[in-house]
Amino acid sequence: MKKRDLITLGIGAAVLVVLWLAPEETTPVLPTDDTHAPFQKVFQEQGKKAAEAFCKGCHGKPGMEFPPGHPDPNRCLFCHKPKI
Ligand code: HEC
Numbered sequence: 001m002k003k004r005d006l007i008t009l010g011i012g013a014a015v016l017v018v019l020w021l022a023p024e025e026t027t028p029v030l031p032t033d034d035t036h037a038p039f040q041k042v043f044q045e046q047g048k049k050a051a052e053a054f055c056k057g058c059h060g061k062p063g064m065e066f067p068p069g070h071p072d073p074n075r076c077l078f079c080h081k082p083k084i
């Protein structure tokens with residue numbers, strides 16, 4: 001085997017180790033359904049804060065309460081990642 005092949009293998013192994021050690025992502029991401037698609041767009045064009053301004057128009061209202069134990073519901077998109 002050539003030295004370059006070994007380096008390539010080494011880098012590949014290192015990447016796998018990093019992925020393996022990464023904490024499991026359990027927080028639901030910002031959905032990409034019709035309800036949330038406009039906010040994905042606002043996020044892309046104007047950033048997190050602008051998009052977050054809309055969330056509480058629905059979430060946290062009667063009938064759409066946050067689940068018990070939900071963290072302080074501000075800055076939604078830091079935890080609920082927009083999938084771009
Ligand atoms: C027009 C009302 C409305 C607005 C505004 C809204 N949502 Fe939602 N959201 C819903 C409804 C209804 C559901 C449940 C059904 C669904 O998944 O679409 C939901 C579900 C969710 C879920 C759960 C997805 C899952 O996998 O369980 C997350 C996370 C979420 N919204 C985040 C957000 C964030 C962050 C914002 C602000 C950028 C936002 N929503 C704005 C109506 C809204």
Ligand code: HEC
Binds near residue numbers: 026055068075080
């Ligand atoms: C500090 C991180 C954090 C912030 C900030 C945050 N959330 Fe969450 N959210 C979570 C986690 C973790 C869960 C999963 C909790 C669980 O399953 O019990 C969750 C769950 C949800 C769900 C899914 C509830 C369900 O029944 O599936 C919705 C909807 C939601 N959050 C909306 C929001 C909205 C809207 C905001 C902003 C107003 C927000 N969250 C801010 C961490 C966060």
